[in-house]
Amino acid sequence: MLTNGRQVVSMDEGWRFQPDAANLGEQGEWQAIGLPAPLNVTVPHTWNVQEGLEDYRGTGWYEYTLSIPEEWQSCRIRIHFEAIYRDAVIWVNGHQSGSHFNSGYTAFEIDLTANIQCGVENRITVKVNNSNSDQALPLGNSFDWADDGGIIRPVKLIVTGQTAIKHIKVSPEVQFGQGDNKATGKVNAEVYLCEPSAAATVEIGIFKDGERIWYEVRPLPPQTMTWQLTDVQLSPVDLWHFDHPHLYRLELTLREKEQIKDRVAVNFGFREILVKGRELWLNREPVRLMGVEWMPGSNPVTGLAEKQEDLIAMLERLKEANCVITRFHWQQGSELLDWCDRNGILVQEEIPHWQQPDEPDQNTFTLALSQAKEMIADHSHHPCIFAWGMGNELNGQSEITLRYMEQLKQEILQLDSSRLVNYVSNTIHFQPGTDATGAGDLLMWNDYIGTWHGDLDEHEVIKKIISDYPDKPIVVAEYGLCEPIYEGGDPRRTEILLGKTEIYRQYPQFAALIFFSLNDYRTQMGEDGEGKLKQRVHGSLDIYNRVKPSFAALREISSPLLLAGAPVWHEGELEVTLKCRNDIPSYAVQDYYLTVSSADERVSL
Structure with missing residues (x-):
């Protein structure tokens, strides 16, 4: 019996891994199929950064042995996988206990209670397959990031009443x-x-900065599976903002006959983000934001099996670049989103529906909605997530795609009506008024005029978009330079960043700009490098997080503050005048501090 209601045990250490190219293993048994000795590995793990397996797509086996104490005899025991890429079947002591198919980036849990044995060692076996699939999203090999197979995020054992x-x-x-x-x-x-x-009863506690600010005990109606907590009022509250990411914690404790059966805590934040005409408003303030997209899983040492320190190193770079908004082409893990909550980054998290099929059908809709349900159920408490993304770069000029996005948006709003819902288009510059991005709350445009989209007149395209959507904000979801397809190197990347940003700043309809990308990134369709080094050279950092000159340009152009003239000495005092930008980025700047450095000393003001 548990005294505190819940015990969470990390299962990252102690796994064994074995590839099975011939797919000989059956029913969770793979020791006797004539394969070489398994490797001892730590989760998160991917085989696609191991020597000899860089290009391997197929079956891999994982095994974990654990002892369950006798005192857990009456407990519920679950295993939580933050993500497995992609198709997974799980056995416990030779009994198939669960599976997860067609979604390689969403979390899932399996109840092991029926097949676990207390007082003895138990064997958990996981069969993973990362082969291209026409039944999954992303579809086949159409997507532009790494398809690293394995248990790519942390694993936890959850023990409760x-x-x-x-x-x-x-x-x-x-x-x-x-x-x-x-x-x-x-x-x-x-x-x-x-x-x-x-x-049962539910103890409800709400905490701010470690202090409990609200408490109540309520009965849990008998035989209920879903319980509604309503009418909890707090006044005043500190709002979550990318510059001031205030967080609260909701803690629930379940009791039966005075015994604690479970205890769960969830962080959340109060913030309002909405569209008003052509403007994006955060907490009743119109904002125009500067951002950059980071492609995770790109360091060839770890691939998609990034540890928390790997994630934080890249997120710190994003904040160092003065960027406050980003998007991810596929669902991310809780550790990454927790950091964005604590440190203030606005995130659009997306269903990995990338280009194919360019005209989605009912099967695609079913897959997308299934992933949306898992994504929203797991991540809806994160205040950093301001929008859900329905897909990227389909045939946006097709009426089929438009109707699909309209239908999918309505389904997503049924799951979560508090956030924006968008589709990212690379076709709006053709016929803006009929493009599928119009189904979203924001117009989201991947703008590659000058490279992928040819030599169009940027101003004419923008004016046509504004003419067709005079009361809708525009977000440039991607702009940049993709090498080696397009030449010019980092100097041209800087030129594109500076030149296009100055054009967008001239039009008040642009609510946010997201440069692509923060980093060069590993991708299975990359034109540069081989094996685990296969990549696209698209970033202001290389795949090892080393800066290029364009990073300094990104950092400077993303600053919300400008130096108004040169600092001057006046009667023994240094006078420095700063002003807020009034184009992009543009938002209220509060509680900042200024650091002045000279050859002799460094002073913060």
């Missing part, structure tokens, strides 16, 4: 007052249980 929380969907609401404009907050939540309880 039989009455346990499966997951919590927190829905904070912001209410703005009159005059002083101080905000109050309302907390609603849906609590999903593993099984109904005959009689």
Whole structure:
């Protein structure tokens, strides 16, 4: 029996791995199929950065042995995979206990209770396959990032009482007052249980900066599977903002007859983000934002099996570049999003529907909606996520694609009505008014005029888009230089960054710019390098996180502050005048500090 209601055990250490190119293993048994000795590995793990397996797509086996103590005899025992790329079947002591197909970046859990044995060693076996698939998203080999196979994110064992929380969907609401404009907050939540309880209570605590600010005990209705937490009012509240990422924590404790059965804590934040005409508003302020897209999984040492320190190193680069908004072509892990919550980065997280099929059908819709449900269920509490993305670079000029995006958006809004929903287009410059990106809350445009899109007149294209959508904000979701297809190197990359940014700044309809990309990135369709070094040279950092000259240009052009003239000495005092930009980026700057350096000393003001 557990005394604190929940124990979470890391299962990252102690795995064994074995490739199985002939797919000989069956029913979780792979020791006797004549393969070489398995390797001892640590999860997250991918075989596609190992020597000899860089280009291997097929079956890999993982095995883990664990002892379950006798005191867990009456407990519920689950295993949580943050992500396996891609198709996975899981056995426990030779019994198939679960599977997860067609989605390689979303988290899933499997209840092991029926097949686990207490007081003895247990064997967990996982069969993974990363072969190209026409039944998954991303489809086949159409996508522009690495397809590293394996258990690519952390694994945890979750031990609770039989009455346990499966997951919590927190829905904070912001209410703005009159005059002083101080905000109050309302907390609603849906609590999903593993099984109904005959009689239980829920202790509810809300915390800010480690201090409990609200507490109540409520009965859990008998035989319920979904419990609604409503009408929790907090006043005033500190709003989440990329410059001031204030977080709260909701903690729930389930009790049956005074015994704690489960305890779960979820971080969340209060913030409002919405579209008003041609403007994007954050917490009742119109904002124009500068961002950059980072392609994870690009360091050839780790591939997509990045550890937390790898993720943080790249996210710190993103913030160092003064960028506050980004997007990901595929779903990310909780550790990455937790960092964005704590440090202030706005994120559009997307279903990995990349180019193919260019005219989606009902099968594609079913796959996309399934992934949307998993993504939203797992990540809806993250205040950093401001929008869900439905796909990237399909045939946006097709009416089929437009109707598909309209239908998918309505389904996503049923899952989460508090965020924006968008489709990213690389075709809006043809006939803007009929393009599928119009189905989204924002027009999201991958602009490669001058390279992929030919030598069009940038101003004419922009004016046509604005004419067709006079009351809708535009976000440039990608712009940059892709080598080696297009020449010019980093000097041309800087030229594109500076030149296009200055054009966009001339039009108030542009709400955000996302440069592509922060880094050169590993991709299975890369034109440069081989094996685990196969890549596209598209970034201001190389694949080892080393800066190029264009990084300094990105950092400077993304600053919300400008130096108004040269610093001057006046009567023994140094006078420095700063001003806020009024184009892109443009937002209120509060609680910043200025560091002045000279050859002799460094002073912060």
